Amino acid sequence: MTIEEFIKKIPKTELHLHIEGTFEPELMFEIAKRNNKIINYSSVEELKKAYHFNNLQEFLDIYYEGANVLITEQDFYDLTWAYLTKVYSQNIVHVEIFFDPQTHTDRGIAFETVINGIYKALEDSQQEYGITFKLIMSFLRHLDEASAFKTLEEALPYKDWISGVGLDSSEVGNPPSKFERVFAKALEEGFITVAHAGEEGPAEYIWEALDLLKVTRIDHGNRCLDDENLVQKLVDLQIPLTLCPLSNLELKVVQDLKEHPLPKMMEKNLLVTINSDDPAYFGGYMNENYLETAKALQLSKAEIATLAKNSFTASWLTDQEKEEYILQIQTLLINS
Numbered sequence: 479m480t481i482e483e484f485i486k487k488i489p490k491t492e493l494h495l496h497i498e499g500t501f502e503p504e505l506m507f508e509i510a511k512r513n514n515k516i517i518n519y520s521s522v523e524e525l526k527k528a529y530h531f532n533n534l535q536e537f538l539d540i541y542y543e544g545a546n547v548l549i550t551e552q553d554f555y556d557l558t559w560a561y562l563t564k565v566y567s568q569n570i571v572h573v574e575i576f577f578d579p580q581t582h583t584d585r586g587i588a589f590e591t592v593i594n595g596i597y598k599a600l601e602d603s604q605q606e607y608g609i610t611f612k613l614i615m616s617f618l619r620h621l622d623e624a625s626a627f628k629t630l631e632e633a634l635p636y637k638d639w640i641s642g643v644g645l646d647s648s649e650v651g652n653p654p655s656k657f658e659r660v661f662a663k664a665l666e667e668g669f670i671t672v673a674h675a676g677e678e679g680p681a682e683y684i685w686e687a688l689d690l691l692k693v694t695r696i697d698h699g700n701r702c703l704d705d706e707n708l709v710q711k712l713v714d715l716q717i718p719l720t721l722c723p724l725s726n727l728e729l730k731v732v733q734d735l736k737e738h739p740l741p742k743m744m745e746k747n748l749l750v751t752i753n754s755d756d757p758a759y760f761g762g763y764m765n766e767n768y769l770e771t772a773k774a775l776q777l778s779k780a781e782i783a784t785l786a787k788n789s790f791t792a793s794w795l796t797d798q799e800k801e802e803y804i805l806q807i808q809t810l811l812i813n814s
C-alpha cells in the first residue's frame with residue numbers, strides 16, 4: 479500500500495478546524511448571490527488569486543471579509559454541510575470544530591442563527607455519515623474582554639451543544655492573560671478550554687494559556703520549542719498540540735514544510751496531531767495535510783499511524799471510543 483493509500487484508509491479525527499475557514503470560493507459566490515451581497519472580486523478565479531499571505535493578519539483580513547456574506551441559518555448549514563461531506567470522503571470519523579460567533583454577531587447576525595445552522599448540519603452528518611462531533615466556541619482575541627463576556631452569556635442557553643471554548647484571531651499583542659476572567663467563568667460553567675498559542679506569539683503565551691486559561695489542548699504551539707521547561711511540562715502532562723502544517727506554510731510560520739518542527743516534536747514525545755485549520759484558504763483538507771507533511775518530512779507509515787492515533791488520544795471521545803479507533807489504525811498498519 480502506498481503512503482497515499484494508507485493515509486486515505488486510516489480513520490482520522492480533526493481537532494483544529496475553523497468552520498468559517500472551510501468557505502470555498504464557489505459556495506461563497508453562490509451564497510453572496512442569493513443574499514444580494516457584493517464580493518470585492520469579480521470571479522472565483524480572481525478571489526483565489528488573492529489567497530497569498532505573508533502572515534496571520536493578511537489571512538485574517540480576507541477570512542473575515544469572506545464570512546460577511548453568511549446571513550441565514552441555511553447559509554451556516556450549507557457551509558458546515560459542505561465541510562462534512564468533504565471530510566467524509568477522506569475517512570474523517572470525528573471532528574471537533576471551532577466557530578467564531580463574534581465574526582457574525584458583530585454584523586447583526588443572531589447567535590442562534592449561527593449555531594442552529596452549524597449544529598443541524600453536524601447532527602445530520604452524524605445521522606447520514608456517522609461522523610461524531612464536538613463544537614468549540616472561539617473568542618476573537620483582537621476584541622475586548624467585554625465582548626467575549628457578552629458572547630459567553632449568549633452561549634449559555636446552548637451549553638449542551640458546545641463542549642469547549644477557544645481563543646483565536648490576531649495573536650501577537652493579544653495574550654491569553656487578556657481573557658483570564660472570561661475563561662474562569664467558562665470553566666465555572668463547565669466548558670473545556672483550549673487556546674491558539676505559539677503560532678506567531680512567543681512561548682510565554684503558551685505558559686499563559688496553560689497557567690491562566692487552564693487549557694487542556696494548545697492550538698498550534700509551534701513556538702514551545704523555544705523553551706525547554708515548557709516542552710518538559712507539555713510532555714509530562716501530555717498536553718496535545720494541534721498542528722496545522724499547510725496553514726503554517728501558507729502563513730509563513732515555516733518557510734518550507736521540510737523545516738516543519740513536527741519531527742523534532744515527535745522525538746521529544748510531545749503529543750502532536752495534524753489538522754487543516756482553514757482548508758479553503760490553505761490549499762488542503764486533512765488528507766492533503768497528512769500527505770504533504772509525510773512527503774516533505776519523509777514520514778514512515780508507522781509515524782503517520784502514530785499521528786492519527788495521537789489525534790484520537792487528544793480528542794474528547796470516550797476512552798472506549800479512542801481505544802477502538804486506535805486498534806483499527808494499528809491493525810491497518812500491520813496489514814499495510
Ligand code: HPA
Pocket residue numbers: 496499534646647648649674677725755756
Ligand atoms: O490559524 C489561525 N490563527 C488564529 N486565528 C485563526 N482564525 C482562523 N484561523 C486562525
Ligand SMILES: [Zn+2]
Pocket residue numbers: 494495496646674697755
Ligand atoms: Zn486555527
